Amino acid sequence: xxxxxxxxxxxxxxxxxxxxxxxxxxxxxxxxxxxxxxxxxxxxxxxxxxxxxxxxxxxxxxxxxxxxxxxxxxxxxxxxxxxxxxxxxxxxxxxxxxxxxxxxxxxxxxxxxxxxxxxxxxxxxxxxxxxxxxxxxxxxxxxxxxxxxx
Amino acid sequence: xxxxxxxxxxxxxxxxxxxxxxxxxxxxxxxxxxxxxxxxxxxxxxxxxxxxxxxxxxxxxxxxxxxxxxxxxxxxxxxxxxxxxxxxxxxxxxxxxxxxxxxxxxxxxxxxxxxxxxxxxxxxxxxxxxxxxxxxxxxxxxxxxxxxxxxxxxxxxxxxxxxxxxxxxxxxxxxxxxxxxxxxxxxxxxxxxxxxxxxxxxxxxxxxxxxxxxxxxxxxxxxxxxxxxxxxxxxxxxxxxxxxxxxxxxxxxxxxxxxxxxxxxxxxxxxxxxxxxxxxxxxxxxxxxxxxxxxxxxxxxxxxxxxxxxxxxxxxxxxxxxxxxxxxxxxxxxxxxxxxxxxxxxxxxxxxxxxxxxxxxxxxxxxxxxxx
Numbered sequence: 436x437x438x439x440x441x442x443x444x445x446x447x448x449x450x451x452x453x454x455x456x457x458x459x460x461x462x463x464x465x466x467x468x469x470x471x472x473x474x475x476x477x478x479x480x481x482x483x484x485x486x487x488x489x490x491x492x493x494x495x496x497x498x499x500x501x502x503x504x505x506x507x508x509x510x511x512x513x514x515x516x517x518x519x520x521x522x523x524x525x526x527x528x529x530x531x532x533x534x535x536x537x538x539x540x541x542x543x544x545x546x547x548x549x550x551x552x553x554x555x556x557x558x559x560x561x562x563x564x565x566x567x568x569x570x571x572x573x574x575x576x577x578x579x580x581x582x583x584x585x
Numbered sequence: 586x587x588x589x590x591x592x593x594x595x596x597x598x599x600x601x602x603x604x605x606x607x608x609x610x611x612x613x614x615x616x617x618x619x620x621x622x623x624x625x626x627x628x629x630x631x632x633x634x635x636x637x638x639x640x641x642x643x644x645x646x647x648x649x650x651x652x653x654x655x656x657x658x659x660x661x662x663x664x665x666x667x668x669x670x671x672x673x674x675x676x677x678x679x680x681x682x683x684x685x686x687x688x689x690x691x692x693x694x695x696x697x698x699x700x701x702x703x704x705x706x707x708x709x710x711x712x713x714x715x716x717x718x719x720x721x722x723x724x725x726x727x728x729x730x731x732x733x734x735x736x737x738x739x740x741x742x743x744x745x746x747x748x749x750x751x752x753x754x755x756x757x758x759x760x761x762x763x764x765x766x767x768x769x770x771x772x773x774x775x776x777x778x779x780x781x782x783x784x785x786x787x788x789x790x791x792x793x794x795x796x797x798x799x800x801x802x803x804x805x806x807x808x809x810x811x812x813x814x815x816x817x818x819x820x821x822x823x824x825x826x827x828x829x830x831x832x833x834x835x836x837x838x839x840x841x842x843x844x845x846x847x848x849x850x851x852x853x854x855x856x857x858x859x860x861x862x863x864x865x866x867x868x869x870x871x872x873x874x875x876x877x878x879x880x881x882x883x884x885x886x887x888x889x890x891x892x893x894x895x896x897x898x899x900x901x902x903x904x905x906x907x908x909x910x911x912x913x914x915x916x917x918x919x920x921x922x923x924x925x926x927x928x929x930x931x932x933x934x935x936x937x938x939x940x941x942x943x944x945x946x947x948x949x950x951x952x953x954x955x956x957x
Contacts, residue, residue, distance in 0.1 A: 458750060538828065570830050571830025574830070576790075577828065
């Protein structure tokens, strides 16, 4: 095929933004939750109180934030906590999480898969396996369908 | 064992039984509606209703007036009446929607029906004697996306709908030409046409199915985020949600005043109960998997299976699911009994099967199970 000689930039225009009746998610009030406090979490990890660190990071996910940098930073903190765990301690930590926190944890596990930094893969898969054993397919479906992304 | 009937390899898009359950109208993923009559333990095709231009998406059979209403992706709905020569005659209903219709339901008194559509609106249709045709009135606000499912309240006026904008809503569909003014209910007292009585957020996913309880006081729906929600209007519209650990449900119905049966992508109906603000999972209602655990497999057969099919466990059947349905269940309906005392319910799905489940035999098959 010959190269198009006319300008094809029109294909890059996002026409959906002009749709009058475009669906907008319910305005989620940005309640200023900017994710876990990095220093606090680092301190907990250093002291070896990993289960507490996990509870802390899972109770303040910046779901409402519109700033992607905030979400990235929070995800990094969570990854630090997840990788600090020893495989044997994971079960115990998961037992103390309620349904909501487990759903948030599953969202972060998949976020971790997305970020795919070299060292994390195996540890994340162990986490995935253990959380899946407790929550089943339902939590994975919620990772995929929930509009409130982590 | 539940009675299962296969209608071929095409999915059953939708089904509806007549009053005494001797006939069923269903569509097999095309633009025709087939009517089958039950005789000698089998369903035999008696009529084909071909009027829709595109896929039929919803069928409902009015038990008392014996009229069938069908709706399709061709943006039309037809009301079929049986003539004296036993043929079904269609009447076109002009819905004035510019997207496909998704489902249709007769109201309890059968003097009107509701059609949900992708045009972000619900069309309420009633018959006008003077002009001898069906008129539609539309409910639009504040629906923001496709309406997927509908259910009528027993008072013939309130209508619940679920939508892909993640909300479940209750509207008033009061048509003054065909009925008296309704008295107040737990959902509110002012019911002008199109009034939004209540709106609930279902969590994160599309609402696939919604069901009023028999007395209309409770409303249950299922969302694509694997959740089941119940609202109790009698208790200050208290909303309870349970996030399940199974795949999402596509259909839900009340089978007693406190029990729900839901079915969906797990190909298996499941029983839940609702009491004092809690939804509790009781049991899966399909025990085919247990029955499949065969006797001992010989060592020779074991290695043969490992060699040829890389089959490492000795489950009897590698090629079929351990449930009656082999693919997603898309619709549940009450077969015998009512929503407050169901004795049989039917399921149809993507595997082309229609299965009728008997509550009594389920109760005996699962020791200690009581559906009450």
